[in-house]
Amino acid sequence: MKKVLSVFLCLTLLVSMVPLAFAQEEKTTLSIMYWDATDEKENDDFYWWVMHTYENWEKKDQVALEMLPQTGSSNDMFTKANLMMQSEETSPDIYMDDSFQAVADSAAGYLMDLSDVLAGWNSWNNGSFYEAAKSMVIGEDGGVYGIPFETDARGLWVNTQVLADAGLGAEWAPKSWEELLTGLRQIKAQLPDVIPIWYKPIANSEGTTVNNLLLFLMGTPDGLYDWEAGKWNVKSQGLLDTFTFYETTVKEGLTGTLSELVSSSTESYAYQYLRDGKLGMFVGGSWVAGSQFVKGASFEWEGYENALKFIPVPTQFGQDGGYVTVSGGYALTIPEKSDAKELAAEFLMAMMDDVEGLCHRTIRNGSLACRAINEAPNYNEYTSRPYVELATSFLEWTKYRPQIGAYSTVSSCLSTALEMVVTGTSPKDAMNDLARDVANAIGEENTQSLIE
Amino acid sequence: MKRRINRKIAYLLLTVIAILWVLPILWMVLASLDGNANIFIKIPDQITLDNFFRVVGDTSNQLAMLNSLVLSFGVAFCVMFASTLAGYVLSRYQSRTTRGYLYTILFMTTLPGTVLIVPVYKMFVMLKFYDRIGGIIIFLSATTLPYSIWMMKNFIDNIPIEIEEAAAVDGAGYWQALYHVVAPLVLPGICCVAIRAFSAAWGDFMTPYILLSSPSKAMASVTMYKYFDAFSVSYGNLAAFSILYSIPSVFLYILAQKFMSKGFAMSGANKG
Amino acid sequence: MKKQPVRKFVFLLPATLIIAVFFLIPALLCVAYSFTDLALTGSNAKQLTFVGLSNYAKMFADTKVLRAARNTVVFTLGSIAGQSILGFSIAYLLREKRVWVRRVVGSIVMIGWVMPEVVAATCMNSFFADRGTLNAGLNLIGIKGISWLFTYPMLTVILANIWRGTAFSMMNYQAALDDVDTSILESAMLDGCGEISSIFRIILPVLKKTVATNSMLITLSTLGCFGMIWILTGGGPGGKTNTMTVLMYVNAFQNSQLGYGVAISMALLVIGVVFGLLYTRMLGEGEKNEAQD
CATH class of the missing domain: 3.40.190.10 (Periplasmic binding protein-like II)
Incomplete structure (x- = not known):
């Protein structure tokens, strides 16, 4: 009886593992590294945004997300990110980079040139993005190395x-x-x-x-x-x-x-x-x-x-x-050594088109959005924050760091x-x-x- | 009579020192009880324990504390073991070579950890040690060992060799001499080394920050930085976290005090 | 008991192995990096180029380096003196005191040491601030406060480092004093020797090695001290507390010239060796004296 039971148990275990194995094989993992200094998950507005996009994403069933929030001073953060992006084994698939650092990172060959991807993306070309913000992540060689999502004045x-x-x-x-x-x-x-x-x-x-x-x-x-x-x-x-x-x-x-x-x-x-x-x-x-x-x-x-x-x-x-x-700000970038660049690019564009998520993040973070988000259901909350419209109006005189x-x-x-x-x-x-x-x-x- | 006066002076001095040492911490204590703490010292308008509840209630903090305990005890144990063995040999067989060995490893410790971490990162990726707590235990042991070995050697130097020789006559081998005779006598030193190794690992930020990536393996020294946001530091939470964070090492020290006074009694007896 | 080299080797093995693989190899790699233009970002990061001695040449041309070296030495000497004297005094005063006194005072002194560096520095910051705890206290007893971090920045960072580091010396001396035979001291005092003079004449000579070792360990850890200075003054004002480690960090991680930063840390290593040799001499003579006795 005991033997039968154990065989049965083993079998069920095996059977139950089959779909698991398959599932793991089919799902690609996208790892997302970002700056986060919130103490609790529910306050993590970037996480909220990513999950909001992910839940409504058509490829949700094929992709799993691995979130890598980072704390620490900006110098330490850059050191860590740069080291991680040097190797295929540790490179994240999506990285939230400070716009001024992204230029140096592109010169180092860490970031993927997104020009071709962006050329075919409607939102990038139909004037939704502020032109000045777009220029924020252009590398020394003229390539576009990230999608800017928030800025400031x-x-x-x-x-x-x-x-x-x-x-x-x-x-x-x-x-x-x-x-x-x-x-x-x-x-x-x-x-x-x-x-x-x-x-x-x-x-x-x-x-x-x-x-x-x-x-x-x-x-x-x-x-x-x-x-x-x-x-x-x-x-x-x-x-x-x-x-x-x-x-x-x-x-x-x-x-x-x-x-x-x-x-x-x-x-x-x-x-x-x-x-x-x-x-x-x-x-x-x-x-x-x-x-x-x-x-x-x-x-x-x-x-x-x-x-x-x-x-x-x-x-x-x-x-x-x-x-x-x-102005400064942050951009979403894809490291050159990521092993899922295409998928990462698709997800990035989905994130930027998820204006509700972007708006939520921008409101909570106290920054200004880099693209038009007036279609977002929470847009009123964004504009009703003190100083937001005012600060946005400053952007007409803005200069970026070289x-x-x-x-x-x-x-x-x-x-x-x-x-x-x-x-x-x-x-x-x-x-x-x-x-x-x-x-x-x-x-x-x-x-x-x-x-x- | 003179002794009694001296004793009084001693207590007076100790009180002054204790006050001087406590004053800087005052800010931390007040801030931890304040809902709107900032960098300046002030009496809270309203005393609240919210900061503590918030910090303790956060599951990622609980996990981080646990991770840090595993890491720090791991390092303390490794260092204690390896440095006692090495310190014993280096103390009992002093020669030009052993002295050269000691100085070489010791001088290496002047290299700032921030610089060292770059090649170490590359090694860890190559060896598949990256994102493993075990790997960090070994690396931190390596950087703590030079000091610890040096300290152990000196502590063992103070133990008269005759005691061991007596044991050797009784037929005890090296291991036995070390384990049964030397180690108990040098227990205060071992405690000192272990606490230092524990605290070094407990407080180290750069190593776990760079060498670990999974949020589930984050250490307390790293998660603490979430209260240290560049734009707005939550000083109240930070202070509460810091108080909780300091407890393990202080507790270990108090615990070790027991062994230290015992060690005092024993070596006194042996020498007297 | 004299010759069994194999066993000796076995006892050294665990420590040596760990240090060789995880400390020596990276350290040697650092030496190699100091001859390159290694960078973590920017166009230099694309490929590693051997630049010969140019990092070192740059260092000698950089007026900040000399100043930083001087600052480092001052900071280190100040810290050693303060931590050793205070650490010994506390350990000595705590001897044979009631258990609770030992625990309370010992633990209070320990807190600064076991606290994470950022927190310790934040505490120190609020302590030394213009309207911080220290000046408030001084005002209470009728002394006008001063701008510690601005007027005497070096002294202040040294005091901060003493506050943080004394616990280590205290522990070392506590452990060492535990081994000192009290009967010698008692008989000396019975002979009419004052307590202070018996400390100098009896205890310190016995502890000579501990003093040297302790100083050496403090030196090595103080040379590498970074977080405290960085948070308190950031090397300022006007570069007055710019030590080698701060200079290294700024160059390596802020200005992304890691190769140059590593070269600076090599210079730091040289300072460490110089200090170390001084102590070795001190220890060596101590040993010779012992042999003669």
Whole structure:
């Protein structure tokens, strides 16, 4: 009896394994690696989006998904992703890459050129995507290395109460650096206890460059990169003027105490002061209000929607349309060493056409969508979020970081130079140091000087 | 009389030290009880245990803690075993060669782990060790061993060789001499080495971060980073997590204290 | 008891094997990488090119390197001095104290050490901030606070590292002091020797090897210290706390010049060896003295 039973058990086990084996053979696994810093699955908006697309996907039965959420600082994340993409055995099939990093990753040969795939995709060609966003992931060789899905804008977060108290009026909007400085000086004169402006001047920090320095540098007639010559402008009048602008804010006491300004928690100080009415304005990204001041956030601020305004940074003399903003964002890419590229591409397009999922992610993440999502059922929720329409309107002036592999190196040197300026080095010396450091790091032949 | 005064001074100094050491942690404790904590120290408007409930209730945290325990005990055990054996030999047979050996492995530890991880990653993929906790146990043991061997050698140096020789006369072999005579005497040292190895593995972020990919194998040091989002750090959760995260190592230390004082009594008896 | 080389070899085998495969080989690969333009991203990542000594040449041309080397040495020396002195003092004070005192004080000191580095650094950040716990405390006793991280950045990161690392020295000295015969000390004190002088005259000479070893271990781990500095100051302000590890990390992982970063870490290794040789000398003389005794 026992024997019969065991044979029977074995048989059932075998039989039950047959479909399992078949199923596994038929199903291709798509692994998706993405940046996630949410503590619980239900808050993971990217996961929600992927699952939303997957549940409605025609190939659902043939494909299994493997989600690989990643935490860690951005540098660590890039290191891990780059290592994984180097080998067929560990490469994910879909990777959410930071747009500026995607350019370097494409130069390294890690990413698949999607040009051919996108050529046959309606949404890409019918104007659904913002043209500027599309350019975000174009590699040095002209290939398209990812599908951008979310972007952002940067500008000045202004406490309207401070403006009103200083006599500038809540509608104050400077049209040049000179007007901006005049406003700051007036705040200082009228309200001695209020810090006029705050920005992040920390060395070796991409945030310093992209959330702050570039907003001013890109507003000068000299850009950061000369596309015709293929060289970085490491010395220019624009750079000098930019550094001088910062020097002025420090010298005239228009910004916070140096010890707080250059501390690693500089942004925390800014948020606190802004909320407490002790700060006039902060140079930062469009996500700031939604991540810092909302209910339950670290610097919860009731009624921030009415007290806080988001205004664009003017160009130096009000030239070129008058304003400038800098955008970054994320793109979905397919690693070159993925073993299911076609399927991955299909899924990516399905994800981007799932406007409801994309809209959900964008709302929760506090970013701006890279394509039209007005057909999404939750579109109203998207536009009703404070500052979203405003920030989207900034995109008409937007500049992206130069799509050149060496950008991260140059950026690091730029932020270091800014910290030097803020802590007392003269703009000219800082610029010379910058030129030397960049030349040392990426080769002198890749840099140029626009002034003597 | 003088002794008593000295004793009082000692207690006073210890109190001062304890206060100095506790103050920085104050922020963590207050933040963990605060619903809206941030980087600045402040008394919570309302004391709440929500942060703790949230952190403990998260199943991925529970799994991560478990994974970290497996990893850290694995490393501690490997290191304890291998370093006691090696330390014994290196202590009892000192020569130019053994000293060269010691310094070579020791100096290698100056290489920053962040740099080392790149070639290690490639090795792990080649050896099919990638995404395996076992592989990480071996790698972390390798990086912790040089220190540990060095420490063990020194602890064993302090044990007089005569004790062993007496055992050898009784017919005990090397293994027996080590296991029955030396190891019990050097127990405080073994504890010290084991705690260090445990804590090193427990706190290591880069290695498990780079060498593991399955979410089910994530370590606590890695999952902790989800409270450390670049845009908005949830300081309250982070603080609660950190407190829970520090408990195992502190607990081990308290446990080891027992052996340490026992070791004190025994070696005292032997020498006296 | 003197000659049985085979057994000796067997005991060394597990450790040697693990270290050789999982530490020595990657370390040697690192040495090789320092002669290449290795990068994790960007066009250099496409193929590995041998660049000879150019990374090292670049290093000597880089003014930041010399400054970083100096910062590293200052940071290391400060940390060793602080951690050794405090670690020994705590271990000594804890001797023969009530069990609960040993446990409570020992555990409190341990917390900084067993905490994950990011958390320890965050604690330190809020402690040393302009309006942090320390300045608040100083204000209470009538002293005006200072901007620790800005005015004295190096001192502050050293203090932070001492706070974090002292537990290790404390444990080492606790274990070593457990082996010191108390009767010598007692008789010395009966002879009228003060407690402080008996520490210097009796205990420290006995513990000479522990002191040297402990210093060596602290040195090696401090040279590689990164997270604490990176989080507290990021190498700033104005490069005042830019150590070799910070410089290495920025070059290797932020500026994606891994080859150059690895070369910098080789220089760090050289600093480590120099320190190590100093201790070896100290230990070697100690051993000679012992032999003469």
